[in-house]
Amino acid sequence: GNSVTQMEGPVTLSEEAFLTINCTYTATGYPSLFWYVQYPGEGLQLLLKATKADDKGSNKGFEATYRKETTSFHLEKGSVQVSDSAVYFCALRALTNQAGTALIFGKGTTLSVSS
Amino acid sequence: NAGVTQTPKFQVLKTGQSMTLQCAQDMNHEYMSWYRQDPGMGLRLIHYSVGAGITDQGEVPNGYNVSRSTTEDFPLRLLSAAPSQTSVYFCASSLLRTGLIYGYTFGSGTRLTVV
Numbered sequence: 001g002n003s004v005t006q007m008e009g010p011v012t013l014s015e016e017a018f019l020t021i022n023c024t025y026t027a028t029g030y031p032s033l034f035w036y037v038q039y040p041g042e043g044l045q046l047l048l049k050a051t052k053a054d055d056k057g058s059n060k061g062f063e064a065t066y067r068k069e070t071t072s073f074h075l076e077k078g079s080v081q082v083s084d085s086a087v088y089f090c091a092l093r094a095l096t097n098q099a100g101t102a103l104i105f106g107k108g109t110t111l112s113v114s115s
Numbered sequence: 116n117a118g119v120t121q122t123p124k125f126q127v128l129k130t131g132q133s134m135t136l137q138c139a140q141d142m143n144h145e146y147m148s149w150y151r152q153d154p155g156m157g158l159r160l161i162h163y164s165v166g167a168g169i170t171d172q173g174e175v176p177n178g179y180n181v182s183r184s185t186t187e188d189f190p191l192r193l194l195s196a197a198p199s200q201t202s203v204y205f206c207a208s209s210l211l212r213t214g215l216i217y218g219y220t221f222g223s224g225t226r227l228t229v230v
Contacts, residue, residue, distance in 0.1 A: 032216040043119075043205055043221035044158075051216060089157065093216050102148060102173060103207070103219055107157035 002027045006090045006106035013080055013113050021075040021109045023064075023090035031094040033057075033066055033073040034103070038087040047075075047088070080113045087111070117141050121206050121222035128196040128229045136191040136225050138206030144220070145211040147189040151175065151202040152224075158205065164189055165211060196229045203227070 007022040025033065032051045036044040048057030053068035062077045073090060090106040122137045140147065148163035160173030164183040178200060180192040189208075193200060203226050207219035 032218075034218050036218075036221075043223045044207075044219075045221070046218045049218055093218070102160050102163055103209075105150075105158040107155065 002031065002092060002094050002101075002104050004090050004092055004104055004106040006088075006109055008109070010110040010112055013111070015082055015113055015115050016079045017113075019075070019077040019080045019084075019111065021088055021090075021111070023073045023075065023106060025071050025073065025090075025092050027071075027092055027094050029094050031092040033064070034091040034093070035062070035064055035073070035075050036089040036091060036105075038089065038108070040086070044089060080111070082113050082115050085111055085113045119206055119208055119220050119222035121204075121225050123225060124223065125226050126228070128193070128227065130196060130198060130229060132196050133192070133194050134196065136193075136204055136206075136227070138189045138191065138222060139187050140189075140206075140208045140220070141187065142208065142210075142220065143186060144208035145186070147183065147206065147208045148173070148219075149179070149181065149189070149191045150205045150207065152205060153202050161191065161204075193227075198229045201227060201229045 003026045034049045035047040037047045038044045048059040050057040050066035056065045064075045087108045087110050089108045091103050093103045119140045145166050149161040150158040159175045162181040164170045205224050206222040209217040209219045
């Protein structure tokens with residue numbers, strides 16, 4: 001079946017440090033891949049997405065590249081800010097014979113950035 | 116603002132009580148779903164719907180009922196609340212188009228405590 005595995009947290013960084021959060025997936029067919037962010041006390045917001053191999057999604061300084069050969073979609077940011085402190089979820093959604101399927105999430109990685 | 120609206124934001128129930136969590140969206144999204152979020156477990160799918168009159172079970176459906184009488188609304192019913200249902204509940208919706216994959220729009224969540 002389809003699944004997403006992301007690195008365990010929490011991840012603790014100083015401001016301006018480089019961030020990588022690893023995400024790998026297992027899926028049949030050609031899924032689309034997503035990163036969602038959840039700020040304290042809020043719902044999930046779409047951060048970026050990629051729909052096919054070698055696509056790079058980017059938003060707010062975050063980037064992730066869809067790597068089919070390694071089944072990975074690692075999230076990176078060159079210089080984190082305190083305001084980036086949140087929980088980050090990697091997710092996939094696969095296409096089937098039906099019109100669509102559920103979004104499958106990793107367990108989330110908590111990022112804490114200190115000044 | 117357009118989006119997914121969940122009510123209530125907070126609720127405390129006694130064991131055995133029943134209640135309905137409300138979810139409404141105004142984006143004409145065909146797909147709607149309910150997730151629960153628990154520490155260390157990520158988001159787990161409870162029920163989903165691909166259109167009015169059509170619902171199906173997700174990963175953790177026991178103890179919950181849903182119905183979809185309109186495109187806009189997708190209420191989640193707890194028939195007899197148990198402490199194990201203490202969680203944060205999120206409603207999410209998306210478009211459905213054959214051959215395309217969309218991400219979700221999330222509501223802000225309902226924090227439920229069962230005592």
